[in-house]
Amino acid sequence: MSRSPSLPERPRLELDPDMTPDERLEALREHFKEIVQVNEQLTEQLDAARDRQHDLTDEVDQLERENETLKTSSLYIATAEELTDDGVVVKQHGNNQEVLTEVSPSIRDGLEAGDRVAINDSFGVKQILDPETDARAQAMQVDGSPDVSYSDIGGLEEQIREVREAVEEPLVNAEQFREVGIEPPSGVLLHGPPGTGKTMLAKAVANETDATFIKMAGSELVRKFIGEGARLVRDLFELAAEREPAIIFIDEIDAIAAKRTESKTSGDAEVQRTMMQLLSEMDGFDERGEIRIIAATNRFDMLDRAILRPGRFDRLIEVPNPDVEGRERILEIHTQEMNLDDDVDLGAFATETDGLSGAELASLATEAGMFAIRDGRTTVQQADLHDALEKIEADDDASSVPVAFA
Ligand SMILES: Nc1ncnc2c1ncn2[C@@H]1O[C@H](COP(=O)(O)OP(=O)(O)OP(=O)(O)O)[C@@H](O)[C@H]1O
Known part of the structure; x- marks a missing residue:
């Protein structure tokens, strides 16, 4: 350790009683000069000591921090x-x-x-x-090989064609896109009423391309993981990079990408941050490898147009409720494992199910099976389908009764 310089000697005033007044005055002047000099030296030393004290305090702070880090040792x-x-x-x-x-x-x-x-x-x-600690594991559903294929999806031939072109082709034939010199669509947005097969489409394309399917629900990000949305979006893209080829599927994207409202609550700011993170991840998307991103919404009208700009969700695919042929195909798909009576005519029945979604048709098929079981039969008849339809329509009416009257 360096020793601090010693303090200057205290000046002494020596007056001889035999001195003349002029000599005394001269001696006093000399003494005054010496005092001023010593004072200057002391001031300099004091300044240097203060600087040193400052440096040492910084050093102590840093050591304390390092000590803390060593004790807690981040993982x-x-x-x-x-x-x-x-x-x-x-x-x-x-x-x-x-x-x-x-x-x-x-x-x-x-x-x-x-x-x-x-x-x-x-x-x-x-x-x-564990999943408790791991918000990421809770917020994201990761499926290495989803078991949905295109043939499980009824009535969406055109949508399947578009999804294959926008998502599957760029993954499978990346080289061809590079050679032709065009950028594949950055993100695909599936929009349409609930239960029409949007999630199925995203899963099927992941299955077909042997890609990991990673799903995150926008609504959960803002409701369940408050304050963590932006971080989880970053994690989502990081996870996809680790597991590529990967399909990122963001369901209910309207929950994080709704048009801005007038209100400026802290919740809005949080949602806004989550959306900004998503946009910045998508903007930096070019450098990412084999990752494609699909989002879905039932509320297209609510979306902030910023997410639809080129380079973001620039391919829109509408997934409507099925038409009559689509409904027949969906009924076929969902009854293919069922024991149907010869009298069952799915084509004719499909004409009576106007307005039903794929999800409703799937549960209709199950309900029809339940009616057969209640009746003690092992085959499903046309009448079971009608009973199931009545039940589904009644359930539907009940759920659309205004809350005050329900
Ligand atoms: N086109 C379809 N063909 C066959 N089954 C379908 C179809 N659409 C929906 N289904 C059935 O409905 C279920 C739910 O569909 P899916 O989750 O894909 O709908 P979604 O459009 O993503 O719904 P949401 O908007 O509510 O998330 C499927 O698991 C399937 O059983």
């Missing part, structure tokens, strides 16, 4: 990619660095490939993130 988030006999391959989020690491037997027992884990500086797995 990084990673995904356990593969469990091997030699250890576990973990991939760190953010930099995608992959390492083979050892895991204690107690952690290893509960670990499965695909789990999110917390790792320390030396990549040791410290804990498995």
